[in-house]
Amino acid sequence: MNKVYLDNAATTPIHPEVFEAMLPYLKENFGNPSSIHWAGNKVRVAIEETRELIADFINADASEIYFTSGGTESNNFIIRGIAKTEHAESGRKSIITSKIEHLAVLETIDNLASEGFEITKISPNHDGKVDPDNISEAIYQNTALISCMHINNEIGSINELAVIGNFILNKNIWLHTDAVQSFGKFPIDVNELGIHALTASAHKIYGPKGVGIAYVKSGTPLSPLILGGSQERNRRGGTENVAGIIGLGQAVRLAKRDSIGNLSHAIDLKQMFVDGINSIDANGLVLNGGKDSSPYIASVTFSSDYYKNDSEAMLIFLDLNGIAVSSGSACTSGTLKSSHVIKALGKSKKDAEGTIRFSFGSQNTIEEAEYTLEIIKKMAEKFRK
DSSP states (O other): OOOEEOBTTTOOOOOHHHHHHHGGGTTTOOOOTTOOSHHHHHHHHHHHHHHHHHHHHTTOOGGGEEEESSHHHHHHHHHHHHHHHHHHHHOOOEEEEETTSOHHHHHHHHHHHTTTOEEEEEOOOTTSOOOHHHHHHHOOTTEEEEEOOSBOTTTOOBOOHHHHHHHTTTTTOEEEEEOTTTBTTBOOOHHHHTOSEEEEEGGGTTOOSSOEEEEEOTTOOOOOSSOSOOHHHHTSOSOOOHHHHHHHHHHHHHHHHHHHHHHHHHHHHHHHHHHHHHHHOTTTEEEESOTTSOTTEEEEEEOTTTBOOOHHHHHHHHHHTTEEOBSSOHHHHTTTOOOHHHHHTTOOHHHHTTEEEEEOOTTOOHHHHHHHHHHHHHHHHHHBO
């Protein structure tokens, strides 16, 4: 039986060069970077070189990069840190976000709502994009923070961050973006985008799990989420995940080297996949995210007008045929809850239960895509009303 991994938006396989770069920091380079002796100093130098590498990658300053345990922590750290500090300093407590953010953003913001913060959630258009004009219209004098993801993790829709950033110029409003699905895949210049904070994660770009970054522009109000140590300039307590940080750095080096080729490969794979989906059922199979969505993600809805949708049965059918995919975000797919993103597009609960995310990586082949399409055709026949 063929084994095809098409869940790269959930996680990617660690690259051999990343693994090799990490090994010395799991063995001989074992020092605590906070120690002042030779063992600690050697590790500290490696961490700071990685910080500079990542800063250069997004056109930031090294002092603006914080290492975290991943995207979820970075989102919590940035959103809570900015919102609570700004409220303490200015009294402003209004936050704008969208209805299709990752739950690491939405649940953090909902928690702030329980503490008295005012929340506005913008609905997306039918393609799953957040209209910058709708964000602009929601801004008022009490607005302190906007959080809008760069690329949606479920449907691949791409938001116009630079336009949003332009709207808030000279308005003393902070702009955060969850860039977990774009970092290392598309060019990111934080100054050109006009953002003040950014979230990224290593394991989406062939790096290790358990490490990510929070970029926070100098001068942005921020307070720590994790206390108990002076690491990361007193803003993120706890001994650094040294091997993970080194692995993240190597993954960024590979992204600098390979991202153009990876993007071209993903474009070809997705186009072939989309053409195949349309040939199977141009009416009943609906592609989400718009024509200009990320080439790394293809979200397909089996319309409940044509199909008897059952998330669990569909995923099991694909898995039994060796195809690894998900019904949405990796953080929610295990629970098989209906996707809040798909429902925010105006689709029904039954449509959401028939939505599957296929996400491509550099290791995937045309032959794998062809095999997957064969299995999807069989699945369409099995579940057709």
